[in-house]
Amino acid sequence: MRVLIVDDHPVVVSGCKALLSAEPDMEVFDACDAESGLAAYGAQAPDVAVIDINLPGVSGFELATRVLAQDPAARIVMFSMNDDPAFAARAIKVGAKGYVAKNDDPSLFVAALRKVWAGGTYLPGDLAQKMAFAQFDKKLAQLSQRELEIVRLLAAGETMGAIADKLGVSYKTIANNCTALKTKLGARTSMDLMRAALEAQKS
Known part of the structure; x- marks a missing residue:
């Protein structure tokens, strides 16, 4: 599996690389902003792209939109410090197949990549529940x-x-x-x- 990580924090990128280095079937590339991320996606043709929401300049949401315009079949996992269900809902709305909070268990990150690579979608159980309740609260209102x-x-x-x-x-x-x-x-x-x-x- 070829994985592209687009994140402007070197420590986060290094941590992801170290985590995924234990997976023998994974090859990791990285980029630090939307412009280089889009170029890397075109050049490397990754199986899964992990995109940080808070990129400098252009947001991760916008980058995801641009990647999907270039490749409608792109498998994208949005990556964020925020576990707010509103962010996850927006990620799914723009076309991402998964959402992972950076403070989640690292094993969930690997599970998310594998599930999205296999054609599925991934949301942590508690976040999916929060999203469901948020939608229900809107209906109650x-x-x-x-x-x-x-x-x-x-x-x-x-x-x-x-x-x-x-x-x-x-x-x-x-x-x-x-x-x-x-x-x-x-x-x-x-x-x-x-x-x-x-x-x-x-x-």
Whole structure:
């Protein structure tokens, strides 16, 4: 596997090279900024490109976009000091196949490269969960006060009939509200809606 690392921190690059030197099937190249990174990608044709988000001048996100414009099949892993799910979401949006935080377990870095090289995608489990919750929180923010109250009561185990009685409305009104909630929360069935309500209670 040919790996290109684009990062402007020599210590980080040296650390990555030292880590990957233990992998007999890996050959590593490096570049320190977007311009040299793009040139190295064209010259070396790596199997996987590891791109730091915070490059000098042009960001890693922009470099990833340029690499993909040059090679739509490029397999890119974004590399960052930040484990904020918003950064990971943006990385996936620009076309990266993986995201690794620099403070993660080094063994995860190797696992990420191998998984992306094999055609898969890679996100650390906790980061993937944070991204899912971030998306769910956005959906919750779109609910009305009445809908939020229905979600809370569903999570407490109340039936639609009991919820109708508590809120002083008809069963049909609650049923209609639940149908709307399924759409807003991406729930296909009543059981999915219950799970979403329970997750809302945790958040």
